[in-house]
Amino acid sequence: MDPFNIDTFRSAAPYIYAHQGRVFVVTISRETAASGKLSELVQDLALLHTLGIKLILVYAAANELAAVNQCVDAKRMQSLQAEIAAQRTQLESLFSAGLINTPMAGMKLRVVSGNFIHAKPAGIIAGVDSQHYGEVRRVDSYAIQAQLAANNIVLLSPTAYSPSGEYFYIDALNVAAAVAASVPADKLIVMMDEKTLQASRGQRLKHLNLDQAQTLLRRRKSISSMLRRYITLAIETCLKQVPRVHLLSTTVRGALLHELFSHAGCGTLISADDYDDIRPASIEDVGGIMSLIKPLQESGSLVGRSEEQIERDIHSYDVIERDGFVIACAALQQIDDSEYAEVACFAVHPDFQKEGHGSRLITHIEQKAAALGLQHVMVLTTKALHWFHEQGYQTQSIKNLPIAKQKTYNSQRNSRILIKSIV
Numbered sequence: 202m203d204p205f206n207i208d209t210f211r212s213a214a215p216y217i218y219a220h221q222g223r224v225f226v227v228t229i230s231r232e233t234a235a236s237g238k239l240s241e242l243v244q245d246l247a248l249l250h251t252l253g254i255k256l257i258l259v260y261a262a263a264n265e266l267a268a269v270n271q272c273v274d275a276k277r278m279q280s281l282q283a284e285i286a287a288q289r290t291q292l293e294s295l296f297s298a299g300l301i302n303t304p305m306a307g308m309k310l311r312v313v314s315g316n317f318i319h320a321k322p323a324g325i326i327a328g329v330d331s332q333h334y335g336e337v338r339r340v341d342s343y344a345i346q347a348q349l350a351a352n353n354i355v356l357l358s359p360t361a362y363s364p365s366g367e368y369f370y371i372d373a374l375n376v377a378a379a380v381a382a383s384v385p386a387d388k389l390i391v392m393m394d395e396k397t398l399q400a401s402r403g404q405r406l407k408h409l410n411l412d413q414a415q416t417l418l419r420r421r422k423s424i425s426s427m428l429r430r431y432i433t434l435a436i437e438t439c440l441k442q443v444p445r446v447h448l449l450s451t452t453v454r455g456a457l458l459h460e461l462f463s464h465a466g467c468g469t470l471i472s473a474d475d476y477d478d479i480r481p482a483s484i485e486d487v488g489g490i491m492s493l494i495k496p497l498q499e500s501g502s503l504v505g506r507s508e509e510q511i512e513r514d515i516h517s518y519d520v521i522e523r524d525g526f527v528i529a530c531a532a533l534q535q536i537d538d539s540e541y542a543e544v545a546c547f548a549v550h551p552d553f554q555k556e557g558h559g560s561r562l563i564t565h566i567e568q569k570a571a572a573l574g575l576q577h578v579m580v581l582t583t584k585a586l587h588w589f590h591e592q593g594y595q596t597q598s599i600k601n602l603p604i605a606k607q608k609t610y611n612s613q614r615n616s617r618i619l620i621k622s623i624v
Contacts, residue, residue, distance in 0.1 A: 209463075212464065215525040215526060216463075216525075217252055217253075218525070219525055220253070220254050220461065221252065221253035221254070222253055222254075222255065223255065223388070224255045224257065224349060224385075224386045224387050225254055225257070225388045225389075225390055226258075226377050226380055226384075226388070226389045226390065227246065227256060227258050227377075227390045227457075228258075228259050228261070228373055228374060228377045228389075228390070228391050229259070229261065229392060230261050230393065230394050230451065231260075231261045231262060232394040234288060238451055239291070239292075239295065240295055241454075241455075242451075242457070243292070243296060245458050246258065247308055248458070249457070250310060250354055251308065255349040257345065257354075257357065257380055257381075257386065258292070258354065258355065259357045259358075259359070259373050259380065260356070260358060260359070261288075261372075261373035261374075262281055262284040262285040262358065262370075272329055272330065272331050272334060273332055273334040273369075273370045274332050278368065278370060281360070281370050285358050285359070289356065289358060292356060293312050293356070296310045296312045296354065297312075310354060311351075311353045311354065312354045313348045313353040313354070313356065314355075314356045314357070314358065315344065316362055317340065317341045317345050317357060317380075318337060318339075318340060318357065318361035318376060318380070319338045319339040319340075319341070319362065319363070319364065320336065320337065320361035320367075320369040320371060321337075321338040321363055322334075322335050322336075322363070322367070322369065323335055323336050333368065333370055334369065334370055334371075335361065335363070335370065336371060336375070337361070337375060337376060337379040338361075340379055340380050340383035340384070342383045342385075345384055357376055357380065359372060359373040359376055374391070374431075374434055378437065378441075381438055382441035382442065382443055385443060387443075387444060388444070388445050388446070388447060389438050389443055389445075389447070390447045391431055391434070391435070391447065392449055392451050393428075393449065393450060394450075394452075395427055395431070396450055396452055397450045397453065397469065398428060398432075398468075398469040401421070405467075405469070406469045407469065407470065408469070408470045408471075408472070409469065409470070409471050409472075410471075410472060410473070410474065411439055411440070411471070411472075411473055414432055414435065414471050417432065418432055431448050434446075435471040439471060439472060440473070444472060444474075445470055445471070445472045446470070447460055447468050447471075448468050449467065449468035450467075450468065453467050456468060464523070464528070464553070465552045478521070478522075479519055479521055479561065480520060480521075480522070481520075482519060482520045483515065484512065484515055486515070486518070486527055486530075487508060487515060489520070489522075489526065490511055490520065490530050490546075491508055493527050493528070493529075493530055493548050493550055494530070502583060503546060503548065504545075504614075506546060514532060514534070517532045517533055517534050517545075518531070518546070519531055519532075519562065519565060519566065521558055521562060523553070527550075528549065528552075528558065529550065529558045529562050530546060530547075530548055531547040531548075531562050531563070531566050532545045532546045532547075533545075533566050533570055533578075535573070536603045536606050537605045540574075540575055541575065541577045541579055541602075541603050542575045542577070542578050543579050543606070544563065544578060544580045545580075547559075547562070547563070547580065549562070563592050567621070570623055571623050576622060577620055577621065577622055577623065578620070578621050578623055579606075579618065579619065579620045580594065581614075581616035581617070581618060581619075582616060582617055582619065583614060583616050583617065586619070589619045592621070593621050594619035595620060596617060597618045597620045598618065601620060602618060
């Protein structure tokens, strides 16, 4: 019998709850269908639908255009029409499958297509008539919302009609971006055939805000033309009030589920905000803080604290939250009436370390101490000595502590005393 990972399923529960009723626009590339990965992707999409996510799918019928504009003559348009019809038939048949002993057994899925997109000609560009290559004129968002409300999956092709009845090809990415902005969607998910976006040292770029994404395009000349277009599309879509755009690689099996239902994800999120903002903790965060620090308390890295203690001192805590999870926390506690404050209960979830959360959080705590008129921040640690040194903290002896802290210092733990002046 295959092992069932209970912990993985439990950790996905907050994401399942958070995504219910949300509208996601997902692109499906032509290469996905050609490579034989389409059936598995459809199964994952069907699972999202059964979990209460409202789906708008946009499928491509040609290789994504490297340039923004391209001439589509009558012969090419006729070929595209046949290809689009074949793609639609294939997708509808896969969503209709419900054989016993398959992932889609018992599912009753309705896939709806229609003339939800209104087109206009791209016109003459640089002296060349684009002919049947078009742009999105308008999205019938009310009609799409009505289909989603009826629990249907909306399936959109990269084609649309003009008011005069002319037939135009519109690149699938442009359709997806326009629909996401118009409906509006909570997420635009681009299933790309490129490898996962990586930083210069080879690690995956998990999250970029708009400034970081624009800086990446400007400074990284080695980014491929397609990746450059995906990032540009994400930036433009976020500027149109779509909160988040995910770039996922189809080379990663189950990328859609991994990205949406796990802490770390597997793609690159581009958003208009900083996503993992630091905020003051509230009483609702007590459980999350306890879950975060429990392993550290059991290993002896952190001093034991009860839920009642955290609840009592919750006003001194700040947290970083992601999708309902507390992924980092710290408390700032002034030592009596001295000019010293202690950073206590400092923790970052193992899945999110090496992403800069710790540095951002300690800087925030120091700024908070300075705003209170304090001059020194101290920390007692048994594990993270070198990390705090990198943040500007210096090892000191017990005699450098305020008298009140000297009296409560636990010599059995033999914690290192680190102090930083913030004036």
